[in-house]
Amino acid sequence: MTSKFVDIPIPPLVVEVEKWQLCFFAKAVGETNPIYFDEAAARAAGHPSILAPPTYAVTLSLCETDPYSRYRALGIDWCTMMHAQQRFDYFAPIHAGDCIRFQSRIVDFIQRRQGKLKFLIEETEAFNQREELTTRFRKTIVIRGTGVAE
Amino acid sequence: MSPFPGPVAVGDRLPTLVKPPLTRATLAYFCGASNDHNPLHIDPDAARAAGMDDVFAHGMLNMAYLGQLMTGWVPQACLRSFEVKFGAIVKLGEQLVCDGEVTDIQVQASSLRVVVRLVAANRAGEEKLVGEAVVELPLSGTLSGQ
Numbered sequence: 001m002t003s004k005f006v007d008i009p010i011p012p013l014v015v016e017v018e019k020w021q022l023c024f025f026a027k028a029v030g031e032t033n034p035i036y037f038d039e040a041a042a043r044a045a046g047h048p049s050i051l052a053p054p055t056y057a058v059t060l061s062l063c064e065t066d067p068y069s070r071y072r073a074l075g076i077d078w079c080t081m082m083h084a085q086q087r088f089d090y091f092a093p094i095h096a097g098d099c100i101r102f103q104s105r106i107v108d109f110i111q112r113r114q115g116k117l118k119f120l121i122e123e124t125e126a127f128n129q130r131e132e133l134t135t136r137f138r139k140t141i142v143i144r145g146t147g148v149a150e
Numbered sequence: 151m152s153p154f155p156g157p158v159a160v161g162d163r164l165p166t167l168v169k170p171p172l173t174r175a176t177l178a179y180f181c182g183a184s185n186d187h188n189p190l191h192i193d194p195d196a197a198r199a200a201g202m203d204d205v206f207a208h209g210m211l212n213m214a215y216l217g218q219l220m221t222g223w224v225p226q227a228c229l230r231s232f233e234v235k236f237g238a239i240v241k242l243g244e245q246l247v248c249d250g251e252v253t254d255i256q257v258q259a260s261s262l263r264v265v266v267r268l269v270a271a272n273r274a275g276e277e278k279l280v281g282e283a284v285v286e287l288p289l290s291g292t293l294s295g296q
Contacts, residue, residue: 021183028179029214030169033221054217054232055210062185078188079200083209087233093226 005074005120010104015063019096022050025059039096052094057126057135058086060094061102076120076143084119085140092134099129107138118143154287155223158264164250167219171245172207180211207240212279216268219248220283234268234281244272250283262287 019039026037034041035051042050052060061067068078094100108121120141126134155162170176174192181192186208189196197205213234220229240246247270254265268281 024179024183025214028176028183029211029218031218051226053214054221054226054229055214058210059184059186067185068188079190079196083236085233085235086209086213087231089231090229 005106005109013102015060015100017096017098049096080144082142084142087138089136092132094134101127162252164223167248169215169246171243209236224285228285230284232283234279238278240278246270
């Protein structure tokens with residue numbers, strides 16, 4: 001069944017990769033490898049600046065005032081949403097100072113158990129300032145209860 | 151940069167990564183650092199209103215820990231894909247023990263494609279996340295017996 005949610009266009013998001021936030025992220029997750037928070041160490045390891053860790057593209061993609069507004073617009077209450085699966089495919093690194101453009105789309109919406117469980121699958125491609133694809137990621141969200149008016 | 155792990159064989163286990171017990175402070179840091187401001191992870195009132203006992207870890211915090219397991223084993227540039235299923239929530243005070251095991255190796259023209267099965271469990275062994283990462287390693291000197 002094709003859902004009305006699939007292929008709804010989501011406006012692109014452009015985000016600058018900030019050094020301070022990479023350092024803050026490294027602190028939050030207890031990172032000990034300095035290429036993730038120290039520019040000199042990153043350069044010594046051959047990077048142009050601090051390296052964004054493997055899951056960081058999702059953090060960048062949430063860099064807007066209200067990242068959940070797209071779901072609310074679909075009638076989904078964020079308190080009913082649980083992150084069920086996450087996948088990343090990697091093509092090029094992201095570093096501090098890069099400017100990343102995110103292009104997202106909802107690729108599938110699946111209902112199970114007579115609509116008591118719903119799965120929303122969103123795919124995002126992240127391009128850098130050279131228009132290189134850095135990462136493609138796929139987020140599966142499970143929506144509990146009857147939070148969606150399909 | 152992480153050094154290359156040396157010879158790799160199916161069944162090899164990655165060095166275990168044990169994270170500290172989950173605190174409210176960590177959740178507050180991660181909320182700000184990750185841009186995920188969902189109140190279920192930082193506000194006990196919101197968590198209770200949603201039927202939870204208390205706040206719990208962001209899924210992406212737990213996934214970041216498995217990412218650290220991988221980048222502690224090989225340089226991040228080797229990572230081709232990384233995926234997890236979030237099976238159970240991680241509660242305050244719980245400690246994640248992150249493990250990986252090589253489950254498949256394919257020899258390619260100039261590299262090895264290595265599949266790693268990932269598990270993050272609490273101290274009692276209850277699995278919280280399971281997943282898989284694929285890394286590509288230089289061919290020379292990384293396969294057992296060569």
